[in-house]
Amino acid sequence: MDLTYQAGALCDVLRDRQPIIHCITNYVTINDCANAALAIGASPIMADAPEEADAVTTHAQSLVLNIGQLSPRKLDAMLLAGAQANRMGIPVVLDPVGVGVSALRTSAVRQLLETVHISILRCNRSEAACIYGMHVNQHGIDSDHSISISDGEALARALAARYHCTVALTGETDLVANAFHLYRLEGGHKMLSRVTGMGCIATVLCAVFAAASDDHLPAAIAALGTISAAGEIAFEKAGHLGTGSFHIAVIDALSQMDAQTLSSHLKLTEVSHADTQ
């Protein structure tokens, strides 16, 4: 089946299923995460106390772990909820926000990747490079190298292979990779980077679409395609007014997203191994 069509169709599937998404996330953008999930047709639960994290996960069809504004208590909640999600076989999406800015975040990401099976890793290139380096650093390889587009592609493939997951790498060009395939997604709008939370929303959308699809590759493509499409639509409607109105227009666009709008905005190309290496 054509991936562009398949990704678009997920938009309608999830509106029917209204999956419950358990999000353990930062407080900077927690309201946006909940509203984005509702706008696209899912049902969010935000609960991050270790005393109830795994109990809440039992009600969910998908789990988000976002380490922005991390604390040891939230990490405990993530480990408990992650273990519960793995037992249930529901998708887990990790957003390693700012990994590398502190030992707390770096060791948290290492611990999460070692103990929880992650379905989709959603991050930007410098976060991906940090995670890649975290590992190779143990063998003495320098991780401090600048990342170009083609390095991004190599990184996405390498992390997908190492963690047996789908990697959704956002940047000027978005990349989605699993062990077998790598796709480039063009589009979106640079104003998305002038509003906080657009990356966090992309992560929530990965979890929402993963709850509607056994195959996480089209889910990640649908998620990144949805936020890019919403950014393009929002900029056209409200970009001239400023970043506040643009922000609201992104949520508006999510709430009006459908299969056709999503498919028509997807600018997807598969990259062969020969092109990357």
Next chain:
Amino acid sequence: MDLTYQAGALCDVLRDRQPIIHCITNYVTINDCANAALAIGASPIMADAPEEADAVTTHAQSLVLNIGQLSPRKLDAMLLAGAQANRMGIPVVLDPVGVGVSALRTSAVRQLLETVHISILRCNRSEAACIYGMHVNQHGIDSDHSISISDGEALARALAARYHCTVALTGETDLVANAFHLYRLEGGHKMLSRVTGMGCIATVLCAVFAAASDDHLPAAIAALGTISAAGEIAFEKAGHLGTGSFHIAVIDALSQMDAQTLSSHLKLTEVSHADTQ
């Protein structure tokens, strides 16, 4: 005095008094709760550390306890602030968000109801059913039954009688009950359920109006009527744009609410005991 007129008039009373509302609430919608309180004419303080909770309550005319995204520390703060509010004789409004999803929340609600006198219980039907069942379960009665409209009415009356409080039950039809009376409120808009925090705002409004009225029945009616009216007005203005713009328009409508607008939107009918049973 006519209740519709009385509820509307509270809108003007509170704008004069500008009551201070102490809110211990979740971080998903804490910004909306503060902005809704300001919009309608009150003055919110959000403070949830047990180290200062009761000290902050001493400055307030009303207290909100919302257990969304609960933690043991926040529960401690609620117990301290609740005790202080009871000593001062100011109204306490409880929103048992998601009671039943975890042992943490269920035991917290039980503890709050056992130790703090609640003035208004604001919740949805499944939360009300859970609280009702929590109690009867101890005597072996099954609480797991689906709730129809008439069950909602029975529930509202039963909880009002058991906890000597006013019950504000939101749903497709809203219900407000105390030990003697039960009212149905029609209206609102279903888009209110596609934005997070509209229930939390209804709870804050209960506290705001209760600070302006010794009788909590008209206060709860004014509160639910206000969010319903705001939803209707907001949908007309911005519903076609999407849920982001609708969200903003709800706050706009709260900031422009007045006695006449509120009274003219209230669709209130008293239900006699004969109708319910």
Next chain:
Amino acid sequence: MDLTYQAGALCDVLRDRQPIIHCITNYVTINDCANAALAIGASPIMADAPEEADAVTTHAQSLVLNIGQLSPRKLDAMLLAGAQANRMGIPVVLDPVGVGVSALRTSAVRQLLETVHISILRCNRSEAACIYGMHVNQHGIDSDHSISISDGEALARALAARYHCTVALTGETDLVANAFHLYRLEGGHKMLSRVTGMGCIATVLCAVFAAASDDHLPAAIAALGTISAAGEIAFEKAGHLGTGSFHIAVIDALSQMDAQTLSSHLKLTEVSHADTQ
């Protein structure tokens, strides 16, 4: 150089530098703080766990300490980040939100002022009076006096002298003082007080502009002038719609602020010592 011109020019300087601002702040307005920083052209990091606070500060060009919704853990984070910022010589902006409402906040502010060198103290008059009284109370002087405009000026000068900092006092008329100069800023709009977080945004703007200027006096003037200008522009565009739309229009205005807009909105007058006393 003319201060009005100088303050305006900072607007362009910071857009070039895109300084990283580390904010330890309350969760009520944390999203607004991050979006305001992004809108004006800075890059915010919100991290408040003591386990990573000082590590995060090492990446920053400026630090915000906002005690709204304080907890002992956040205070620990502030003390660690503040010490790190002082070691690095980057500006620290303190917002003593609600100092005086509880012993927790009052003793926190005392501890912060005693152990961290503050570059800019951004607060309202009653908070300034509380801080002034905290000190003189130790010598038996009554701090419980009402504050008029001229007292505000005396307060601003006294706190600037005592703490060797710039004081940015917001109110109907804003005041900016250091040890040598005192300025009055007229303008702004009263609707700014009907949206939560406008004071918190003013504080973030102080940190943003301080990261673009070695002299904190023009930075504080630019910051207060920016939020006032944004309030005026937003009211003209969206005030008639309500406080929700006004709120969004403030962020819009911040994202479109430039040197000329800021300079043309600044209504600045220097107050001589003779006028104050």
